[in-house]
Amino acid sequence: EAQVTQNPRYLITVTGKKLTVTCSQNMNHEYMSWYRQDPGLGLRQIYYSMNVEVTDKGDVPEGYKVSRKEKRNFPLILESPSPNQTSLYFCASSLGAERGTEAFFGQGTRLTVV
Amino acid sequence: GNSVTQMEGPVTLSEEAFLTINCTYTATGYPSLFWYVQYPGEGLQLLLKATKADDKGSNKGFEATYRKETTSFHLEKGSVQVSDSAVYFCAFYTGGFKTIFGAGTRLFVKA
Numbered sequence: 001e002a003q004v005t006q007n008p009r010y011l012i013t014v015t016g017k018k019l020t021v022t023c024s025q026n027m028n029h030e031y032m033s034w035y036r037q038d039p040g041l042g043l044r045q046i047y048y049s050m051n052v053e054v055t056d057k058g059d060v061p062e063g064y065k066v067s068r069k070e071k072r073n074f075p076l077i078l079e080s081p082s083p084n085q086t087s088l089y090f091c092a093s094s095l096g097a098e099r100g101t102e103a104f105f106g107q108g109t110r111l112t113v114v
Numbered sequence: 115g116n117s118v119t120q121m122e123g124p125v126t127l128s129e130e131a132f133l134t135i136n137c138t139y140t141a142t143g144y145p146s147l148f149w150y151v152q153y154p155g156e157g158l159q160l161l162l163k164a165t166k167a168d169d170k171g172s173n174k175g176f177e178a179t180y181r182k183e184t185t186s187f188h189l190e191k192g193s194v195q196v197s198d199s200a201v202y203f204c205a206f207y208t209g210g211f212k213t214i215f216g217a218g219t220r221l222f223v224k225a
Contacts, residue, residue: 004157035215042118042203042215043158058212090157102148103213105157 002027006091006106013081013113021076021109023091031094032074033058033103034066036087043090049074081113116141118216120204126222127194135189135219137178137204145206147171147180147187152201152218161189161202199223 004025013019025032033048035058045058049068063085065077074093078085091106120137127133139145146165150158162171167182176191187204204216 040217042217044215045212048212092158101207102160102163103158105150105159107155107157 002104004091004093004104004106006089006109008109009107010110011112013111015082015113016080019078019081019111021078021089021091021111023074023076023106024072025074025091025093025104026072027093027095027104028071029093029095029104030071031096031101032068033092034064034074034076035090035092036060037090037108038087046076046089081111083113085111086113087111116206116208116214118204118206118214120202120216120219123201123218123220124222125219126224128224129196130193131223133189133191133194133198133221135202135204135221137187137189137216139185139187139204139206139214141185141206141208141214143208145208147178148205148207148213149176149178149187149189150203150205150215152203154200158203194221194223196223196225 007022030051034046035043044060047066049055089109092103094101094103117140148163149161151161152158162173164171164180170179178189201218201220203218207213
């Protein structure tokens with residue numbers, strides 16, 4: 001089954017404790033992206049990757065890091081989480097960035113930073 | 115700059131009622147337009163899309179028409195069901211590896 005898998009689904013952590021949210025897709029997609037979803041703000045792009053070893057900042061990259069060492073995986077790293085990073089996070093992938101290309105989303109990771 | 119404005123929710127309807135969720139966009143260039151749906155506890159999934167002016171996207175009884183002159187992409191369904199309760203996101207893509215999403219509209223359908 002074609003899917004994007006994120007782990008964990010839920011995470012509560014303390015300020016400053018490094019964490020990683022994993023994302024994996026089995027569709028051989030080149031393009032992957034991370035979003036955060038906050039009430040009233042919709043989805044905002046954090047980082048994206050066009051292919052292995054190629055990543056770039058989205059709209060809200062501060063406090064986040066990513067890596068793309070393999071095509072299927074695109075982990076999101078919070079080196080020193082803060083309470084304002086409490087949010088719902090989604091990983092997405094697509095075949096490319098061409099016009100009309102559909103994005104496939106993971107089920108989300110609800111992160112709480114206390 | 116690029117943005118999407120969609121009607122605020124929540125929208126509460128009775129089963130079999132007519133649904134309209136308004137969406138307008140401000141974009142540089144000529145975007146592709148999408149509606150995504152998010153069911154409780156799940157990620158977003160594509161509901162329908164349109165890639166050029168006057169195209170109509172449709173799926174599961176939902177429809178939306180790409181209106182370039184009014185920069186709109188309103189979502190409609192003639193008869194909603196309880197199972198349509200979800201959050202609906204209007205979005206567009208203009209290239210540059212970025213999809214712009216609206217804030218989302220939550221729909222509740224009562225039996």
